[in-house]
Amino acid sequence: MTLPPEGTSMHASSFCSLGSKLFFAAVLVSPITSLAQSDSKSLRNNYGVSVQDLKLAGKGHAAFDKGSRLLEKGDTAGSIAYLEQATSESPEHYKAYYDLGVAQFRLGHLAEAEQAFQKAIDLTGGGFAPPQFGLGAIFCKKQEFLLAETILQRGVELESGSAIGKYYLAWAQFGLNRLVEAERSAEQALARNANLAEAYSLLARIHQRQRNAPAVARDLEVYLKLDTHKEFARRLAAKIQQEMAQDTAASVIAAIHP
Secondary structure, eight states, X not given: OOOOOSTTOSSHHHHHTTXXXXXXXXXXXXXXXXXXXXXXXXXXXXXXXXXXXXXXXXXXXXXXXXXXXXXXXXXXXXXXXXXXXXXXXXXXXXXXXXXXXXXHHHTTOHHHHHHHHHHHHHHTTTOOHHHHHHHHHHHHHTTOHHHHHHHHHHHHHHOTTOHHHHHHHHHHHHHTTOHHHHHHHHHHHHHHOTTOHHHHHHHHHHHHHTTOHHHHHHHHHHHHHHOSOHHHHHHHHHHHHHHHHHHHHHHXXXXXXX
């Protein structure tokens, strides 16, 4: 995984500025080498993907390994040439296409990322969840929330234990203004990964829209403790608190002057 507007058009400027950065901070933008450390049910249980894994032992392996590790270390731009080489040498290398999508996503090249994620999905017959989470995140960023939700639901069906899948699903549901569902999905994300700071910032936005000030305060308190990008976290928390104060003031004025 951006701060969706009320219904379809509230605080659009916030959606595109501070909130959009959360998509790039989320665990989704991790290469296969990182994802392999987590519980990837779709990768282990889907026979079609397992057969393809056997085919990937030869061509493209060295380039993929180099590109993936550069990506994991943060050298996003440097990883792209190797990942493209891997896909060229092995057109069936769905993992290389996924990591290439991650790299392009990190750099803000959404069209290229979308194409790479979709290729990974096509190669696995939709049997590999991570690129579906990636594609869903892109559609969230483009504010195409209904399409994002559909794709993310498919990914979550494959990998129900994914915190990131639930996190992006919550963003899509928030964008559709289905707050109860969004709150539930965000809480499910945290049940799977209690240290996912971005889920707390999302919950703060959900509770803000529900005008639940005590819950917003609790969400932001945990968010500020967890987020490693402290300056950004403080700015986002201050922005949410400011908006809450403005909403309260507007409600008071409306009550006095109906």
